[in-house]
Amino acid sequence: MSKAMFEPIKEELKLLEEGLLNSVSSDKDIINEIASHVVRAGGKRLRPALSLLSAKAGKNYSAKKVLPLAVSLELIHTATLAHDDVIDGAGTRRGAATLNTKWGNQIAILGGDFLFARAFAMVAKQNYAPYVNYRISELIANLCEGEILQDHSAHVALKDYNVYYERIKNKTADFLEVATELGGFVSGVTKEEQEGLRRFGHAIGMAFQVTDDILDLEKTEEELGKPAAHDLVCGIVTLPVIYTLKESKRAGELAAIVTDEHMTLEMEDRAIEIVRESGGIDFAKSEVKRFLDDARNSIPATIPNDVRDSFLMVADFIASRSF
Amino acid sequence: MSKAMFEPIKEELKLLEEGLLNSVSSDKDIINEIASHVVRAGGKRLRPALSLLSAKAGKNYSAKKVLPLAVSLELIHTATLAHDDVIDGAGTRRGAATLNTKWGNQIAILGGDFLFARAFAMVAKQNYAPYVNYRISELIANLCEGEILQDHSAHVALKDYNVYYERIKNKTADFLEVATELGGFVSGVTKEEQEGLRRFGHAIGMAFQVTDDILDLEKTEEELGKPAAHDLVCGIVTLPVIYTLKESKRAGELAAIVTDEHMTLEMEDRAIEIVRESGGIDFAKSEVKRFLDDARNSIPATIPNDVRDSFLMVADFIASRSF
Numbered sequence: 001m002s003k004a005m006f007e008p009i010k011e012e013l014k015l016l017e018e019g020l021l022n023s024v025s026s027d028k029d030i031i032n033e034i035a036s037h038v039v040r041a042g043g044k045r046l047r048p049a050l051s052l053l054s055a056k057a058g059k060n061y062s063a064k065k066v067l068p069l070a071v072s073l074e075l076i077h078t079a080t081l082a083h084d085d086v087i088d089g090a091g092t093r094r095g096a097a098t099l100n101t102k103w104g105n106q107i108a109i110l111g112g113d114f115l116f117a118r119a120f121a122m123v124a125k126q127n128y129a130p131y132v133n134y135r136i137s138e139l140i141a142n143l144c145e146g147e148i149l150q151d152h153s154a155h156v157a158l159k160d161y162n163v164y165y166e167r168i169k170n171k172t173a174d175f176l177e178v179a180t181e182l183g184g185f186v187s188g189v190t191k192e193e194q195e196g197l198r199r200f201g202h203a204i205g206m207a208f209q210v211t212d213d214i215l216d217l218e219k220t221e222e223e224l225g226k227p228a229a230h231d232l233v234c235g236i237v238t239l240p241v242i243y244t245l246k247e248s249k250r251a252g253e254l255a256a257i258v259t260d261e262h263m264t265l266e267m268e269d270r271a272i273e274i275v276r277e278s279g280g281i282d283f284a285k286s287e288v289k290r291f292l293d294d295a296r297n298s299i300p301a302t303i304p305n306d307v308r309d310s311f312l313m314v315a316d317f318i319a320s321r322s323f
Numbered sequence: 324m325s326k327a328m329f330e331p332i333k334e335e336l337k338l339l340e341e342g343l344l345n346s347v348s349s350d351k352d353i354i355n356e357i358a359s360h361v362v363r364a365g366g367k368r369l370r371p372a373l374s375l376l377s378a379k380a381g382k383n384y385s386a387k388k389v390l391p392l393a394v395s396l397e398l399i400h401t402a403t404l405a406h407d408d409v410i411d412g413a414g415t416r417r418g419a420a421t422l423n424t425k426w427g428n429q430i431a432i433l434g435g436d437f438l439f440a441r442a443f444a445m446v447a448k449q450n451y452a453p454y455v456n457y458r459i460s461e462l463i464a465n466l467c468e469g470e471i472l473q474d475h476s477a478h479v480a481l482k483d484y485n486v487y488y489e490r491i492k493n494k495t496a497d498f499l500e501v502a503t504e505l506g507g508f509v510s511g512v513t514k515e516e517q518e519g520l521r522r523f524g525h526a527i528g529m530a531f532q533v534t535d536d537i538l539d540l541e542k543t544e545e546e547l548g549k550p551a552a553h554d555l556v557c558g559i560v561t562l563p564v565i566y567t568l569k570e571s572k573r574a575g576e577l578a579a580i581v582t583d584e585h586m587t588l589e590m591e592d593r594a595i596e597i598v599r600e601s602g603g604i605d606f607a608k609s610e611v612k613r614f615l616d617d618a619r620n621s622i623p624a625t626i627p628n629d630v631r632d633s634f635l636m637v638a639d640f641i642a643s644r645s646f
Contacts, residue, residue, distance in 0.1 A: 030472065031468055083433070087428065087432060087433075107471060110410075110470050111471070112436075113403075113436075113467045114467035114468065116439055117462075117464035120456070120459075121461050121464060133443070133447035134444055140439070141444060143436075144440060145437065148430060148434070
């Protein structure tokens with residue numbers, strides 16, 4: 001991710017890091033140690049960055065006003081990752097030891113809850129409209145629904161694009177949509193701008209998750225910094241696989257693999273080969289392009305040029321990212 | 324728990340059950356099934372009942388206004404129990420199968436998060452003062468801190484009452500304090516009444532948790548509806564044990580047991596015997612009495628007689644409860 005992409009908010013991103021550490025501080029050493037470990041472990045900070053950029057489009061922009069929102073979005077994201085890592089038994093995340101590896105599942109579960117609580121406390125302290133609090137709460141409920149539904153439909157040879165799209169909307173796109181929409185909202189954008197920002201966040205989020213699902217099938221563990229073909233092994237059927245199940249002559253063979261709860265490494269390799277040779281990856285890449293076109297077309301015409309340039313760079317970054 | 328105790332709010336308690344089910348409803352069947360299972364599994368509803376009773380003391384009492392608060396407190400409590408059950412690997416709770424037993428750890432973790440989110444959404448939708456949202460968020464952060472600290476100090480032969488009291492304040496008393504204080508607050512009690520209600524909730528909460536810790540040592544699994552001597556086995560040192568570690572001639576023997584991470588059933592029985600014979604249980608019971616006296620003395624003089632009578636019955640119930 002190039003630095004230029006976030007040029008208009010480079011000062012705010014420094015304040016964000018401070019704000020994140022302050023938001024989890026406690027008078028208990030062990031709490032500080034746990035919370036700062038997970039917050040420091042970093043990541044792309046995509047959600048807060050999108051909310052900060054969107055805020056720049058508003059006539060009442062104030063870093064002081066929007067930063068707590070940006071901090072709380074990153075805290076919520078970090079909390080969900082801490083819980084995901086317990087569920088997946090993941091050992092590393094973003095190159096650092098996960099909470100469950102370093103301190104055990106108990107601390108990882110409670111630590112995630114602590115981050116959720118501090119995120120809400122942060123938002124509650126501001127004088128945001130109740131809409132902001134409500135939208136963030138419902139976002140988390142939707143994230144959980146998305147994950148539960150994904151688990152519930154594991155190892156099913158899904159052939160319905162809409163089920164997949166609804167799932168990744170819940171899981172990823174809603175979050176980016178909330179970041180862009182609320183960032184603008186708290187800074188006083190117009191109704192039209194708010195809707196444009198919302199649609200931009202949604203489309204970027206859809207493109208981001210489809211790309212993630214492509215990379216899961218294309219890349220090695222080393223390249224990803226997390227286990228490769230993780231979805232496939234867990235029976236989570238993603239867009240390239242759904243296309244192949246619908247369109248390929250070898251759909252039957254693929255269906256037999258994805259519905260098998262005891263997938264061997266050999267089966268995994270064969271499934272990836274079938275998907276690639278059947279054009280599943282290419283199809284998913286064309287869908288990413290479509291979402292990114294939507295995203296570019298959704299950027300409100302009235303926002304400042306430097307913010308527009310950043311948004312276009314975000315779209316380019318998602319189109320070309322490889323990690 | 325006798326019905327008369329909650330006589331002034333018996334209609335509200337019926338509405339509470341409806342409100343709880345509505346608050347977790349979803350257009351996805353599996354989410355409804357999971358969330359309604361855990362909500363229906365019931366419990367004492369002590370937190371919402373205390374908030375409803377306290378609300379009755381306010382000049383602006385409205386069931387419609389306070390019920391969402393009561394619902395959200397019970398959702399938060401239920402969420403923390405769902406996560407505790409994952410941590411403890413508990414199979415049953417309140418006589419029903421836990422989420423982790425019925426659907427696995429993933430669903431139990433995400434289900435807990437979902438309940439937290441819906442609790443916040445419920446509060447966010449109301450026109451409560453920001454103080455309410457903030458107090459509830461901080462409550463959850465404190466609950467997590469309390470649990471993390473408890474885990475961190477497991478298998479330590481603690482001799483400091485204050486460390487124990489701070490822990491049970493975080494873990495239990497803060498929650499009951501928030502229930503009574505905010506119940507009154509949203510119904511427009513006076514500042515003095517609010518403070519009295521807060522102190523009543525705190526003292527009741529301390530008495531409740533010390534009683535819980537006594538029962539853990541006194542009762543069988545059958546009587547409790549959950550594993551007996553659970554704290555002891557997990558190395559969680561509670562008030563009767565701390566007293567014994569400080570005062571008994573057999574403190575050394577007890578310390579050797581509680582600091583042993585591989586406690587046998589025989590060691591467990593011996594520890595309980597030492598605590599009982601050294602007067603640890605009696606001391607803890609005298610502390611419960613002290614907290615209940617505080618509680619009774621904290622009830623604001625200006626609240627309605629039927630609410631006062633209920634509060635006094637709550638205190639009596641805690642003094643005499645055996646489950």
